Amino acid sequence: MSLGKLKNKYFYILISFTGCIISIFSFGNTFAQTPYINNVFNPAIKSVEFYNTAQVGAFPVIDLNSAEQLLLAFDDLRGSYHNYYYTLEHCDHKWNSSNLSVGFYMQGYQDDRIIDYQYSTNTMRKYTHYEVKFPNENIKPKISGNYILKVYEDGDQSKMILTRRFFILGSKVGVGADVVTPNLTQLRQTGQKVNVQINYGGLVVQNPNSDMRVVVMQNERPETVQINIPPTYVRNGQLIYNDINLNNFAGRNEFRRFDTRTLKVNSERIGRIYRDTSYAVVLLIDPVRNSPDYLFQFDNDGRFYILNQDGNDARRDGDYTYVYFNLAAGSLPSQGSVHIIGKFNDYCIDERSKLEFDAAVNRYFIKLLLKQGVYDYEYTWVDNAGKADDIPVEGSHFETQNEYQVLVYYRPPSARWDELVGYRLLNTAKK
Incomplete structure (x- = not known):
């Protein structure tokens, strides 16, 4: 644990939470709670998928009291059966606990056991695959808002294996939004701007500066979150968020990708496939892409999909491979490090995502154990x-196709929690 600077009575502390950095703030001697993040605490847990079952890989948001469900799936590389439980906790719009009693925000049991599991078949790497869908008859949220899903072993929350953020929507406002060219001249070639309009006619909003929060993020990436308060204009039951300095995002670049759905032939971005006691896949050399020229390539906005063309069911017969990445250093600075990120590792920057530099060939390298699929x-x-x-490695372009998630929270002065009252998904390729 490293202590940052002391300023007045406030402390800012950075701690390593299995590698990912989390902020904790305190006033005097009372510490605020650590915000919850998507994380995996046990290195044996791999290939965590979490999405609305309406579409594979969809943003984990469902309507309150609807028939919609979320699916959690993951593998345990220890291979044997383990006794996993899960529970839910309500959070505010900044992902701190709302400090509500369980019975207030959830009906059914306080936790539930994951009973759906399968052992791998015909794979070189043995594992056990677990799945659970909820809400279900045992666990069901009662109020809207942000939630954290906790999965732990033997009914003991001190033996946490993973956490996942999700959203329960109780629609009470209309959300209009569009992606436009930034007003700031210096961002027009590299950035994208999101303007938002909230129609709140059905809500009592006495003070928009304190009652409403609008959260915008790019491609589900938590580090891109921008929280909008106050609105630029208030007029006739509408809140307008379009200030010149508001919701300006780097356009970034299309994600790189590779395809290991089959290990029998080289496919997209695959240089060589080796088979010994396990599979090894060597990718082609990745160049630095920080030039001003934009080149379109299809991507999945950072997602990954577990798929297997060599078998019948990727959940249990998809194999694990060591994937070797190598990045040409190009004109990167000499002081610093390179990390590989995507939804497959929760965009987590830690020692597990850090590439090693080989000065002899002027390249960065990393080896990751990943299940067959498209990444x-x-x-x-x-x-x-x-x-x-x-941006120094990937570049940034206003033409890049991105998704934006717009979430609207409502908390009047007397309320004890933040309601999620509006949601809108934007895609820059779909007007």
């Missing part, structure tokens, strides 16, 4: 001060 990924540069920025 999006990118590289990010981290300077010696710990600041991460993907």
Whole structure:
């Protein structure tokens, strides 16, 4: 644990939470709770998928009291059966616990056991695959808002294996939004701007500056979140968020990708496939892409999909392979490090995502154990001060196709929690 600077009575502390950096703030001697993040705490847990069952890989948001469900799936590489439980906790719009009693936000049991599991078949790497769908008859949220899903072993929350964020929507407002060229001249070639309009006619909003929060993020990436308060204009039951400095995002670049749906032939971006006691896949050399010229390539906005063309059911017969990435250093600075990120590793920047540099060939290398499928990924540069920025490696263009998630929260002065009252998904390729 490293202590940052002391300023007045406030402390800012950075801690390593299995590698990912989390902020904790305190006033005097009372510490605020650590915000919950998507994380995996046990290195034996791989290939965590979590989405609305309406579409594979969909954003994990469902309507309150609807028939919609979320699916959690993951593998345990220890191979044997383990006794896993899960529970839910309500959070505010900043992902701190709402400190509500379980009975207030959830009906059914306080936790439930994951009973749907399968052993791998015909794979070189043995594993056990687990799945659970909820809400179900045992666990069901009662109120809207942000939730954290916790999965732990033997009914003991001190033996946590993973956490996942999700959203329960109680629609009470209309959300209008569009992606436009930034007003700021210096961002027009590299950025994208999101303007938002909230129609709140059905809500009592006495003070928009304190009652409403609008959260915008790019491609489900938590590090891109922008929280909008106050609105630029208030007029006739509408809140307008379109200030010149508001919701300006780097357009970034299309994600890189590779395809290991089959291990019998080389497919997209595959250089060589080796088979010994396990599979090894060597990807083609990745160049630095920080030129001003934009080149379109199809991607999945950072997602990954577990798929297997060599078998019948990727859940149990998809194999694990060591995938070797190598990045040509190009004109990158000499002081700092390169990390590989994507939804497959929760965009987590830690020692597990760090590439090693080989000065003899002027390249960066990393080896990751990944299940068969299609993966999006990118590289990010981290300077010696710990600041991460993907643009020096990947570049940024206003033409890049991105998704934006717009979430609207409502909390009047007397309320004890943040309601999620509006949601809108934007895609820059679909007007």
